[in-house]
Amino acid sequence: MSVIKAENITKTYKETAVPVHALNGINLEVQEGEFTAIVGPSGCGKTTLLNILGGLDHPSTGTVEVAGTNITDMKDSKLIDFRLQTIGFVFQAYNLIPVLTNKENVEFIMLLQKRSKAERDKRAMELLEQMGIADKANQRPSELSGGQQQRVAVARALASKPKFILADEPTANLDSVSTANLLDMMARMNQEQNATFVFSTHDQRVIDKAKRIVTLEDGKIVSDETRN
């Protein structure tokens, strides 16, 4: 079952004197349970594509279907709710809420989904345990290392039970040990819980772990390789 279906996506930025064509006719379908890396050099359109697939940005032309829903022209307020229920996000700079504890950060997304306190507590602790940071539950993000913060961010992304997780350069700020640990966690989530991950990265360690590698150049897909 495909969770993402993008057809003939283009994105042109007209704010500059010369229009910038960030994406030129992207066709991409991601199936449930995939562990996909979108790779390519800086400026090739990876983040733009992820923003469009995640409903954060609108394509100039083309259509995007997420979990069977066409989100191409969806209005802002509906898109926010759609993202909440359907998509998990992991950002390069972790972007946890600094005034909440790690557990509260994981709970927060479920609070937005209006889940019960008991369910929030239970799932937040389960996810933190799976990420190996349950002992840090009541600490603030600023008390954790970068790798640990990113694990909290992954737990937060998974907390909403999304159809898939979009991760934009998730290891860019991590050292090699933290990167390896984080990738192992995510690979395990993918294998054990069939969680779907789509990364943008140019980190070879992430690329090596990916089951599918989509390569972008100048806003176009130049290769789409699936590994066993």
Next chain:
Amino acid sequence: MILIMAWRNIWRNRRRSFITLSSIAFAVIFSTLMMSVQRGSLDQLIDNSVKFYTGHLQVQNPEFIDEKSINNSFSYGSDLLPNLEGIKGVQAVSPRIESFALASYENVSKATMVLGVEPEKEDGIMVLTKKLVKGKMITSDSKGVVIAAGLADYLKINVNDTLVLISQGYHGANAAGLFVIEGILKFPNPMQNKQMICMPLQQAQWFYDLKNKLTSVAILLKDYKDMPAVEEAASKFIDPKTERLVTWQEMTPELIQTANMKFASARVMILILYAVIGFGMFGTFLMMTAERKREFGIMLAIGMKRRLLQTVVFSEIVMLSALGVLAGLAVSGVLLTYFHFNPIGLASSQKTIAEAYGMEFAIRFSLDQSIFIFQALAVFILATALSFYPLNKIRKNDPVVAIREGQ
């Protein structure tokens, strides 16, 4: 969790929050002090003014306020004074005859103001006894008069001398008489001190041929804020055809003007103060919004509705403002309570003079609740108005741009 987030967000930048809090608290303290002194001085101005002469209310002939002639006097029944004295909130009631006469002693004459009173009752308003500087005070049964010190100096007359008074009585009757000076009074008001002659009411009624008539009944209240209720109660005891109630505002319009000017200047000062504080608060909100632009974008990206995010930020602003207001009110409450019960007085010599005139010259602080309520509301409205900026920034926040700019 939303309120917890808002509360914790306040303390993310403790130093900035403390400065904002302090500025709000200072504004509240300063403006409540200022308003309290203004209100207190207004109360004092009214008290001193009405105690000088008019009282808070007067019963008069309807024509008397425009034409102060004894022909515009009114007849009164024996129950009028007890009825007025029995009204709740009334401190003193004094029947009067006010007119003019030419006063002569030896070869000096002067136009004077004659006030016929029941001295015991008038002591509840003008406190004549305390103004006595020489001789003795007249009583209701006295045949003599007391005169103002300035007038006595002008006429070169002294206690036990005889004064000649010539005037026109009721409806053109002749009015002339000889009156022994029983005492000399020193009035704080220079006009009164140059012109005033006080005589017993019965003597005045005889002199002006005003049997059983008065030109006014002055009423002093315990608190001028009770005036509407007293006015309503008093109106039941007067005949609207021949009598009417006149307020101190009608009798002393210049006092209202003075009070309005004082309040206007205080309002301008408070407005300037709030403008300064407003810019300070706006600076805080501006920096907070700029610093958290990326954070707002992330929250919107992960699925937080704009309205909920606006609620969090608005709660922060309200909490911060409320803390500042509460701190300010707590400090100003203590200060105002202290100064209300311990007014800032003048030097002891001036105080003695003031007391001799039956006046209060201390700086009085009002504890009127409306002062505190107004400040709390003013800051809340200011904060609400200023919150428009961050709330509008959240409304327009584009998560893609916010996240990219924060990278």
